[in-house]
Amino acid sequence: MMTLLLILAVVVAVTVSGLVIFSAWTASRVEKALPPGGKFVDVPGARIHYIEKGVGPAIVMVHGLGGQSGNFAYGVVEKLMNDFRVIVIDRPGAGYSTRESDASAPLKGQATFIADFIQALKLEKPLLVGHSLGGAISLAVALEFPDVVGGLALVAPLTHVPPHVPEPFRPLDIDSSFLRSLLAWTVGVPIGIVRGPKIVKMIFAPEAVPSDFATRGGGLLTLRPSHFYSVSTDLVAADADLPGLVARYGTIRVPVAILYGTSDEVLDYHQHGEAMTKEVPGLRLKLVEGGHMLPVTRPEATAEFIREEARRAGVADRGQPGSLRYGSQTA
Secondary structure: HHHHHHHHHHHHHHEEEEEEEEHHHHHHHHHHHOOOEEEEEEEEEEEEEEEOOOOEEEEEEEOOOOOOOOHOOOOOOOHHHOEEOOOOOOOOOOOOEEEEEHHHHOOHHHHHHHHHHHHHHOOHHHHHHHHOHHHHHHHHHHHHHOOOOOOOEEOOOOOOOOOOOHHHHHHHHHHHHHHHHHHHHHOHHHHHHHHHHHHHHHHOOOOOOOHHHHOOOOOHOOOOOHHHHHHHHHHHHHHHHHHHHHHHHHHHHHHHHEEEOOOOOOOOOHHHOOHHHHHOOOOOEEEOOOOOHHHHHHHHHHHHHHHHHHHOOHHHHHOOOOOOOOOOOOO
């Protein structure tokens, strides 16, 4: 019996070690194929990687759960960079940005990172663009740091606590940080390789996933233990602050606009879009044909929506001191 237990222990140890080595090797290959293409700036508790294009009034873009800067850089940035200073960040814990602890995962903590980032780059009340979870974080910025931003342009935002975790993210609903870390470094990457295409298809549905999304859109960066861990952490923490923020939506004083696809299969545009017109004074809601990943599948409509909101919020008329010299810190 002892011999059998010993054999089983050795098999488990070898298997776990093999999975850890494979996960680390895969992450190394992914990062070699898609190295960071932007700059880095340090803020309290985090180091933020960001991509910056153009000169003029500032627009800061914040991606959603499981995403990174490539979600906006795929097609939206180039359509705005001739008229604006467009800055797309990797949220702390996503892409190539890092954060010190799980304490930064709640919405208010992530909003603090964004506010600190805006102040570190000396931006004068930029338009803040948030997609999906990035929309909830942008709303938190407007509530917690009202003097930092000039307006919000939210694309398919999370605005209320959903009745259930969206299907593509349910396997990541892991409460235990220990189990989260264990799975991230063992089965997270292999599962991502096997199930990744199906999950991405669900997030884009009913629209097709572009054939080059894995590279041009940064999709390959999901195949890293750090990605699995951070997405699970953000998912679990998302609901903690949201009810309190919802109760304060009526106090938002900057212009807010929302763009939603009427075929979104991740978040219900009735609950997260139409409901907001009754809660935020003067909110502008624009509905278009499309799913959840509008910055990738509908870049023209998304860019035009952002441009319109920049005008409405007065951001388009606000010049920025200097140009790309702000945020010149590099890796």
